C-alpha cells in the first residue's frame with residue numbers, strides 16, 4: 427500500500443511538473459526595485475536598480491560580493507511594496523518570484539521541477555524557494571550541503587508614527603541576500619564536490635514550518651545530507667567581539683573549529699547567550715538536526731546588544747551595514763567552500 431502511495435505521488439508530481447508553466451520562475455525583464463529610501467530620494471518617482479552593479483569596491487582587492495549587490499537585494503525584499511513578507515500575502519509571493527528569478531538568472535536550477543516547494547499553513551499557501559547545484563565529484567555528489575535562510579517575515583508590527591509595516595531588513599532579508607550571493611558564487615566557480623541545496627525558507631516565523639517541511643521531504647526521499655548551514659540576521663556587525671559571527675550549537679559539532687582552521691581566522695565564535703536562549707532549536711537549522719542527526723547550525727551577527735529593532739517596524743534598510751554584509755559573505759565563502767569539499771565525515775557532530 428505504501429509503495430502504491432509513493433508511486434502515485436511520483437506520478438502526480440511528474441504530471442504536476444509537466445503541466446506547470448512555471449511563470450513565476452521566469453524573469454522576462456529586469457526586476458523593478460523600489461525601496462523606501464530610493465522613493466524618498468526621488469520624490470516618489472520609481473527607480474530601477476540593476477542586479478549586480480559593482481559600484482562600491484572601495485579600492486579593495488576584487489572580491490566576489492560587493493555591498494551594492496547586497497543592498498540591491500535587501501532593498502527589494504524589505505521594501506514597503508512587499509509589506510513585510512507575511513505568509514499567505516501578496517508580498518511574499520513577489521519575494522518568491524524575485525528569488526526564483528535570481529537563482530535562474532545566475533545558473534542555479536530548481537531542486538524540484540520548479541523553484542517553489544509549496545505546502546499548507548492553516549489554509550494558506552506557503553512556499554520554500556529551492557535551488558540545486560549538483561556536485562562535481564562522482565561519489566560525493568550524492569551528499570548534500572544545505573545552505574539556507576528564511577525569507578518570510580511577520581507582515582505588520584506595532585505602529586510607530588504611521589508606519590505599521592515590519593520590513594524585516596535584518597530579519598531576514600539580510601540572510602536571504604547572503605544565501606542568494608553564495609548561490610551566485612558557487613554557480614560561477616562550479617567547484618563544489620558535494621551537491622548544494624540553496625533554500626530560502628517560508629513560514630519560519632510561524633514555527634520553522636518551511637524547514638520542517640523540507641527536512642522531512644529530504645529524509646523521506648533518502649537524501650544524504652552532510653551538513654546544514656543557516657544564516658540569520660547578519661545585517662549589522664558584532665561589536666567588541668574577536669570573531670565575525672557566532673554559531674548556534676557551537677559545541678555540538680566541529681563545524682566552527684574546522685571553519686576557523688580553513689580560514690586561518692576567527693570567523694566563528696561562541697556566544698553564551700545563544701545557549702542561554704536556546705537559539706539552536708529556534709531557527710531553520712534545527713529540523714535538519716532532528717531529522718538527520720548531522721551538523722546543522724545557524725550563523726548570526728545579532729547578539730541582542732547591537733540591533734534594537736528585532737520584530738520592530740524600524741527593522742529597515744537604513745539600519746543595515748552593507749559593507750559589513752559583503753565582507754561577511756566574502757570572509758565566509760572560502761570556508762564554506764572547504765566545508766562543501768571536505769573529506770568524507772570530516773565535518774561531524776562531537777561525541
Ligand SMILES: [Zn+2]
Pocket residue numbers: 576597598630658659
Ligand atoms: Zn529570523
